[in-house]
Amino acid sequence: MSHIVGARQAQKQRTRQALMEAALVLLENQSLSSLGLREVTRAAGVAPTAFYRHFRDTADLGVALVEEALGGLHAVIRATLAATGDSAVRIDAAVGLIARHVHAYPAHVRFVTRERHGGVRRVRDAIGGQLGLFADEVAAWLATQPDCAAWSEDDRRMLAHVYVDHMVMTASAFLEAGPYGEERVEAAASLARRQLRLIGLGRRHWLD
Amino acid sequence: MSHIVGARQAQKQRTRQALMEAALVLLENQSLSSLGLREVTRAAGVAPTAFYRHFRDTADLGVALVEEALGGLHAVIRATLAATGDSAVRIDAAVGLIARHVHAYPAHVRFVTRERHGGVRRVRDAIGGQLGLFADEVAAWLATQPDCAAWSEDDRRMLAHVYVDHMVMTASAFLEAGPYGEERVEAAASLARRQLRLIGLGRRHWLD
DNA sequence: ACATTCAGTAAACAACCGTTCTCTGATTGC
DNA sequence: GCAATCAGAGAACGGTTGTTTACTGAATGT
Numbered sequence: 001m002s003h004i005v006g007a008r009q010a011q012k013q014r015t016r017q018a019l020m021e022a023a024l025v026l027l028e029n030q031s032l033s034s035l036g037l038r039e040v041t042r043a044a045g046v047a048p049t050a051f052y053r054h055f056r057d058t059a060d061l062g063v064a065l066v067e068e069a070l071g072g073l074h075a076v077i078r079a080t081l082a083a084t085g086d087s088a089v090r091i092d093a094a095v096g097l098i099a100r101h102v103h104a105y106p107a108h109v110r111f112v113t114r115e116r117h118g119g120v121r122r123v124r125d126a127i128g129g130q131l132g133l134f135a136d137e138v139a140a141w142l143a144t145q146p147d148c149a150a151w152s153e154d155d156r157r158m159l160a161h162v163y164v165d166h167m168v169m170t171a172s173a174f175l176e177a178g179p180y181g182e183e184r185v186e187a188a189a190s191l192a193r194r195q196l197r198l199i200g201l202g203r204r205h206w207l208d
Numbered sequence: 209m210s211h212i213v214g215a216r217q218a219q220k221q222r223t224r225q226a227l228m229e230a231a232l233v234l235l236e237n238q239s240l241s242s243l244g245l246r247e248v249t250r251a252a253g254v255a256p257t258a259f260y261r262h263f264r265d266t267a268d269l270g271v272a273l274v275e276e277a278l279g280g281l282h283a284v285i286r287a288t289l290a291a292t293g294d295s296a297v298r299i300d301a302a303v304g305l306i307a308r309h310v311h312a313y314p315a316h317v318r319f320v321t322r323e324r325h326g327g328v329r330r331v332r333d334a335i336g337g338q339l340g341l342f343a344d345e346v347a348a349w350l351a352t353q354p355d356c357a358a359w360s361e362d363d364r365r366m367l368a369h370v371y372v373d374h375m376v377m378t379a380s381a382f383l384e385a386g387p388y389g390e391e392r393v394e395a396a397a398s399l400a401r402r403q404l405r406l407i408g409l410g411r412r413h414w415l416d
Numbered sequence: 417a418c419a420t421t422c423a424g425t426a427a428a429c430a431a432c433c434g435t436t437c438t439c440t441g442a443t444t445g446c
Numbered sequence: 447g448c449a450a451t452c453a454g455a456g457a458a459c460g461g462t463t464g465t466t467t468a469c470t471g472a473a474t475g476t
Contacts, residue, residue: 007444008442033241033242113325114325117321159406202413244463255425421472431463433462434461
């Protein structure tokens with residue numbers, strides 16, 4: 001493996017990824033504030049000192065995990081919002097999207113829901129920042145919708161906040177339901193859909 | 209201090225309380241899964257081995273904290289639900305109650321919101337169990353309300369779930385707003401009230 | 417009064433932690 | 447080709463961790 005351009009950077013990114021994946025596995029049974037540096041390097045198969053080539057400390061690793069878990073979702077959310085459709089099929093699509101995402105990246109979802117109110121301030125803030133951006137995008141989309149055009153900006157942000165919070169809670173519910181069978185997952189989906197329907201009804205009559 | 213009946217048990221409960229309070233203080237800047245036994249006893253001013261006279265491990269301490277934080281709230285919730293009033297004053301009363309409770313017991317609230325999805329399964333389950341009981345009580349109350357009497361049992365549980373989740377999120381929002389001044393707290397209260405109004409509107413038109 | 421109970425103490429244990437310093441050897445730019 | 451760079455390894459450090467064992471002495475029941 002020589003004379004390949006960027007072979008060094010490629011290998012570095014590889015171990016960096018190995019560290020992040022090892023951390024993600026370990027974080028399924030504990031929280032970030034108890035995650036040890038040595039523990040991570042051991043699981044990743046590198047020397048403890050190699051950790052410092054990539055992260056200052058485990059909190060730094062956590063911030064990188066937030067970026068990995070949520071950074072790529074903005075495009076997905078924007079695309080989902082742009083899709084048109086009846087409100088009922090909208091709800092089905094949104095809940096189905098969440099269900100599939102949780103099924104595909106359970107460890108990332110668990111990490112975000114666990115550390116959103118977790119013991120490490122920098123990670124908490126990073127998650128809060130990303131969710132705030134999600135709310136911004138939803139609020140901007142709401143401004144383009146006929147039924148919310150006449151709302152105040154504050155009220156649109158309030159509703160966007162509700163949608164984002166509901167998305168996170170639904171993801172968490174799918175995560176808890178997952179190991180207990182498919183009917184539990186379907187119950188969580190049904191719950192989420194009805195809650196969205198309730199919110200949609202409130203939205204429709206907000207200006208009464 | 210001799211020849212007092214129960215002097216021994218009283219002193220034991222005292223150190224037990226000292227351990228729990230010390231833990232609660234330490235848990236403001238970390239999460240339970242990183243809380244050390246020695247750390248707690250040091251902060252409580254007792255020998256490390258004294259810990260075992262009260263708790264098997266720190267997870268056990270966490271379960272006791274859940275009981276302390278949420279066990280006494282059932283009566284408060286039931287009393288609040290029993291109070292009659294217009295829906296607008298109901299909302300004001302509920303949000304005000306949450307605000308006052310967060311102000312009075314910030315560490316307990318922080319602990320619950322942090323460990324609800326935290327890294328210690330037994331504590332997670334204990335919190336989930338208590339919140340489930342809250343939802344039961346709210347659902348039972350909804351069954352007595354004229355506008356929900358015709359709802360299905362499942363739908364009432366869905367709405368109760370929404371109310372309980374909203375209560376927890378509002379408490380967390382108050383907690384985050386607290387250190388940044390009174391206007392931030394008022395903004396959180398306004399947000400919570402409008403969200404409750406939205407839910408109320410959805411509830412009113414559920415059977416349309 | 418006296419024997420029992422038991423909350424809390426004290427010392428020791430092996431294991432683990434984060435961090436520093438030094439070194440190696442393959443990739444890199446020239 | 448050759449010198450410079452730098453990701454990773456290795457060893458050692460002082461400190462902390464959970465747990466065990468043996469012990470103390472005041473509150474207890476009779």
